[in-house]
Amino acid sequence: MSQSPIVAAQDLVRVFGEGDAAVRAIDGVSVDFPDGAFTAIMGPSGSGKSTLMHMLAGLDRPTEGSVTIDGVELAGLDDAELTELRRDKIGFVFQFFNLLPVLTADENILLPLSLAGRDPDPKLHEQLVAAVGLGDRLGHRPSELSGGQQQRVAVARALISEPAVVFADEPTGNLDSKSSDEVLSLLRGAVDEFGQTVVMVTHEAHAAAIADRVVVLVDGRVVADEAPESTEQVLDLMKQVAA
Amino acid sequence: MSSIALRNLGARKLRTFLTALAIVLGVMMVAGTYVLTDTIEQSFDKIFTESNEGVDAVVTSKQVVETDDGQEPPIEASLLEAVRGVDGVAEAAGTISDPQVAIIDPDGDRVGGGGAPTFAFSTTPERFDPLEYPEGGPPQADDEVVIDKAAAETAGYELGDEVTLAGKQEASRYTLVGLATLGDIESFGGASIALLTLPEAQRITGKQGRFDSITVAGADGVSQDALANRIAAVLPDSSEVETGEANTQSQQDDVGEFIGILKTVLLVFAGVSLFVASFLIFNTFSITVAQRTREFAMLRTLGANRRQIITSLVIEALAIGLAASVLGLLAGIAFAPVIGLLFDVLEIGLPKEGTVVETRTIVTAIVLGTGLAVLAALVPALRATRVPPVVGLREGASLETSAGRRRRGLVGLALAVIGIVLMALGLFGVLSPGEAWLGVGAAVVFIGVALLSPRLVRPLASIVGMPLQRLSGVAGRLARENSIRNPGRTATTAAALMIGLALVSFVTVFAAGLKGSVDKAIDEGITAELRLSNTDGFSDIPARTATAIEGVEGVEAASPYRYTQALIEGDKGFLSLVDPATVNDVFDFDWREGSAETAAGLGPTDAVVDDNWARDNGLGVGDAFAVTTPSGREISYTVTGTIKDNTDFFGDYFASDANAAAYNEADNITSSFVRLADGADEEATREQIEGIVDTGFPTVQTQNRQEIKDSIGDELSQLLGVVYALLGLAVIVSLFGIVNTLALSIYERTRELGLLRAVGMSRRQVRRIIRYEAVITALIGAVLGLVLGVVFAILVSRPLADEGFTLVIPVATLLVLMVLAAIAGVLAAIAPARRASRLDVLDALAYE
Ligand SMILES: Nc1ncnc2c1ncn2[C@@H]1O[C@H](COP(=O)(O)OP(=O)(O)O)[C@@H](O)[C@H]1O
Numbered sequence A: 001m002s003q004s005p006i007v008a009a010q011d012l013v014r015v016f017g018e019g020d021a022a023v024r025a026i027d028g029v030s031v032d033f034p035d036g037a038f039t040a041i042m043g044p045s046g047s048g049k050s051t052l053m054h055m056l057a058g059l060d061r062p063t064e065g066s067v068t069i070d071g072v073e074l075a076g077l078d079d080a081e082l083t084e085l086r087r088d089k090i091g092f093v094f095q096f097f098n099l100l101p102v103l104t105a106d107e108n109i110l111l112p113l114s115l116a117g118r119d120p121d122p123k124l125h126e127q128l129v130a131a132v133g134l135g136d137r138l139g140h141r142p143s144e145l146s147g148g149q150q151q152r153v154a155v156a157r158a159l160i161s162e163p164a165v166v167f168a169d170e171p172t173g174n175l176d177s178k179s180s181d182e183v184l185s186l187l188r189g190a191v192d193e194f195g196q197t198v199v200m201v202t203h204e205a206h207a208a209a210i211a212d213r214v215v216v217l218v219d220g221r222v223v224a225d226e227a228p229e230s231t232e233q234v235l236d237l238m239k240q241v242a243a
Numbered sequence B: 001m002s003s004i005a006l007r008n009l010g011a012r013k014l015r016t017f018l019t020a021l022a023i024v025l026g027v028m029m030v031a032g033t034y035v036l037t038d039t040i041e042q043s044f045d046k047i048f049t050e051s052n053e054g055v056d057a058v059v060t061s062k063q064v065v066e067t068d069d070g071q072e073p074p075i076e077a078s079l080l081e082a083v084r085g086v087d088g089v090a091e092a093a094g095t096i097s098d099p100q101v102a103i104i105d106p107d108g109d110r111v112g113g114g115g116a117p118t119f120a121f122s123t124t125p126e127r128f129d130p131l132e133y134p135e136g137g138p139p140q141a142d143d144e145v146v147i148d149k150a151a152a153e154t155a156g157y158e159l160g161d162e163v164t165l166a167g168k169q170e171a172s173r174y175t176l177v178g179l180a181t182l183g184d185i186e187s188f189g190g191a192s193i194a195l196l197t198l199p200e201a202q203r204i205t206g207k208q209g210r211f212d213s214i215t216v217a218g219a220d221g222v223s224q225d226a227l228a229n230r231i232a233a234v235l236p237d238s239s240e241v242e243t244g245e246a247n248t249q250s251q252q253d254d255v256g257e258f259i260g261i262l263k264t265v266l267l268v269f270a271g272v273s274l275f276v277a278s279f280l281i282f283n284t285f286s287i288t289v290a291q292r293t294r295e296f297a298m299l300r301t302l303g304a305n306r307r308q309i310i311t312s313l314v315i316e317a318l319a320i321g322l323a324a325s326v327l328g329l330l331a332g333i334a335f336a337p338v339i340g341l342l343f344d345v346l347e348i349g350l351p352k353e354g355t356v357v358e359t360r361t362i363v364t365a366i367v368l369g370t371g372l373a374v375l376a377a378l379v380p381a382l383r384a385t386r387v388p389p390v391v392g393l394r395e396g397a398s399l400e401t402s403a404g405r406r407r408r409g410l411v412g413l414a415l416a417v418i419g420i421v422l423m424a425l426g427l428f429g430v431l432s433p434g435e436a437w438l439g440v441g442a443a444v445v446f447i448g449v450a451l452l453s454p455r456l457v458r459p460l461a462s463i464v465g466m467p468l469q470r471l472s473g474v475a476g477r478l479a480r481e482n483s484i485r486n487p488g489r490t491a492t493t494a495a496a497l498m499i500g501l502a503l504v505s506f507v508t509v510f511a512a513g514l515k516g517s518v519d520k521a522i523d524e525g526i527t528a529e530l531r532l533s534n535t536d537g538f539s540d541i542p543a544r545t546a547t548a549i550e551g552v553e554g555v556e557a558a559s560p561y562r563y564t565q566a567l568i569e570g571d572k573g574f575l576s577l578v579d580p581a582t583v584n585d586v587f588d589f590d591w592r593e594g595s596a597e598t599a600a601g602l603g604p605t606d607a608v609v610d611d612n613w614a615r616d617n618g619l620g621v622g623d624a625f626a627v628t629t630p631s632g633r634e635i636s637y638t639v640t641g642t643i644k645d646n647t648d649f650f651g652d653y654f655a656s657d658a659n660a661a662a663y664n665e666a667d668n669i670t671s672s673f674v675r676l677a678d679g680a681d682e683e684a685t686r687e688q689i690e691g692i693v694d695t696g697f698p699t700v701q702t703q704n705r706q707e708i709k710d711s712i713g714d715e716l717s718q719l720l721g722v723v724y725a726l727l728g729l730a731v732i733v734s735l736f737g738i739v740n741t742l743a744l745s746i747y748e749r750t751r752e753l754g755l756l757r758a759v760g761m762s763r764r765q766v767r768r769i770i771r772y773e774a775v776i777t778a779l780i781g782a783v784l785g786l787v788l789g790v791v792f793a794i795l796v797s798r799p800l801a802d803e804g805f806t807l808v809i810p811v812a813t814l815l816v817l818m819v820l821a822a823i824a825g826v827l828a829a830i831a832p833a834r835r836a837s838r839l840d841v842l843d844a845l846a847y848e
């Protein structure tokens, strides 16, 4: 794949704290995410996965290094510009608390567009609603939905604005395996059908296995960057890394 | 972990601060009122003590009717000889001290603007003279005057200048021969002094051959009591004697009574603020306790019992309450002069020297503030600890059951009804004192509506939130949803604002009705084209003003009019004295029985009575009623006619001024109504009248009907302004309530805000949500308040309806109030919105 990457990180370093207490959560990471690819970021707890994702998504600023999204260098943007970038070019799925409790499922899906004051593409909206499979619960509040349903709504919300990239931080971390599969296939479908670029942080091998590529972090560094075909291969990869 | 702990602490600090602020504001007004009134009282005490130095006994007339103008009937000068003859009297002097004169400045205006009186004093022998003369000395001749130093400075007079004084005669000119001060007292609160020789003081006040009092010094070895007893023996029934000390005391008591009224009025407004503040305190404790439900549940699973948790909460409230009360007390001491400014606006000149902080003030402030805090904490504490620990541990556990909510609504409805009934009972005199019950009823209504209002929040939020949602889509929608999320919380916050706005709109509606009724009464009842009255708006003018203009070309009649007080059938009441010969030229009575001839033919003991008063007293034409005049004369009046007197312009009755002297009103009148001859040139006639008045009677103004209406309107708006200012504090307190609720809600919704920011909500949009939420809350409060205010006005004006009071609802003004409330909401949202928009997205997203 030789086209220019949607997201590119160069020599990222993120240090928390100062002096003796300083933690280098990300310690020199350069990684590209090409258009239309589904990438999983793996690694043990505390290895810096979330920190990396936050910097890639413009939620946190790196101590050193640079991030570009869709050709835009994030370092030069102020808060308002970063916010607009997140709204228009990035979709988010978090592990918990993805939805606003006071809005209905459908309103939650449309939230990024409402914030931008834009109307949804009706075809896409219909397609997403169908894919989420909520049926008549679309008008319900999140508290009336199951955890899996909530995460699917969150995925639809991330996709509605046709963002350049979707970042998902442990989107299945809280789900049973059936719900988890549904969420993963939604993401996979977006990549296959719309050519959506997806970056997903996970520590679950079976989740990582549906990605096209797995980047493994340990202690804030990239220790592996491969394209395993199955859950077994992912597990093997993790074993190698741990060794 | 440590960052979370720190954030908790930060949030706790905020909560503590906001709770404390409510208490501080509430206590401030109470403490400020006490400090201010105590200070005024002490300043007066000092003035009276100082001016009575060297006086062992004082002889005055026996006051039969305490009139509101503070005038006491004079005593006969012949009494002085009798007093001097009493054994043990070392020296006795007749004195004049009359509050109805004015020092005219070089521009022809009265010094001090008429807010505080100017006293004409007569010179007294050295030993009685309380004055010091930094320049010159007491007047020796009848054309000499001494004025107080402050007045001289205000007017720009210097020794040797010609000073004009206006009293009950034509204004006279004097040479200024001295400046006076009263000991080290700097200010009499705007009051001034003009010192004249005794004969001149008697002349200008219309008291020739009479004194206001006789001051007596006893011989060595004669006690004040003994002296007073001996003097009493020689006095006629119409006069009395007091010891010097008792006289000082009774002057202090008189002023104390007046200040007591001021104090009560101010305390009522302070009470309103405190009442509003208690909503806020209650709300803050409710929210913070709810936020800590999990903490308590955790403590309970660790073995803490209910009592321990309640106790710890109460101790917390006690500590906050105590600290806040002390701050409130200090704030009140600082705030007292600000309240004092209100008197200046109303031109009530009162001396305010120093700062008096009585123990009572300290105790009241602290007990009130601490007590309220504890009470407000107790309910939520009981409620929170009633939740079983397992339930409490769940996130978002609700403290209220729906049955509880329903019960609350019913109790609210019941209270609102009971409150209205109490108001009505107070209003129609079933419960007394009426005003107190009216107030209690209103407070009960407020509590009732506040309890009821959670059920109104949802519909009201939909109505007022709809335009906002139209305006800005998702921000408006979120604001509306947020405001109905905790209906109880929004309701209590809005209810606090409701109280202030209900009272504001009540007085607005009521004042509009009053103004309309007065205007109508003037238009329909007064046929005179002009009125001469005192420039200060309330004092009398010399009776000679009316006669002085009689000869002016174009004047058909100048009818003297006196509005005064007497004991009528045993009760102090108001009445009018008119000139039967001209009264029909200037007034158009609304006769029930009788006619213009009845008024023209009024004999000295005939009276035309207000038909309401006649009905209340079972009187009809031909019946007699007894009146004791301020001079002590008993007059039996015969009813010769009845009128309908809207706005109670004439008082209980009107009678002929043939008996004016009996009412001590021979030389002064309230106003003179002028009827112009047919075809007279109003402009030219008025100019002539003003020419005469300006030189001879500088305290007299000429007004046409429109100007009379305008000046009444001005007075009313001034009073209204002061009432608004006093209610303003309550409104400000309630705005802090909005700030408070928003800040605490934002803290609760940190994560939601983080999510919104992550998915692309701009800071501006965040601010907008918070702002709209505040506006929605404020508008809910405004709608409830305005509705209640109008309801109160309708209720309170019921008994006045048959006196011609017509209620007009000033829709435009009410709409303005609504807009102001919305703007206030925007202002209240500034700080919380800022805070919310500055949230660090990652921090906010970080889960525990
Ligand atoms: N806000 C922060 N302040 C201090 N240290 C942090 C902060 N966020 C993350 N860290 C530290 O950075 C390291 C990486 O954290 P994180 O990116 O959350 O790991 P992962 O998502 O892989 O579990 C950890 O050691 C964590 O303690």
Ligand SMILES: [Mg+2]
Pocket (backbone or CB within 6 Å): A049, A050, A051
């Ligand atoms: Mg993580």
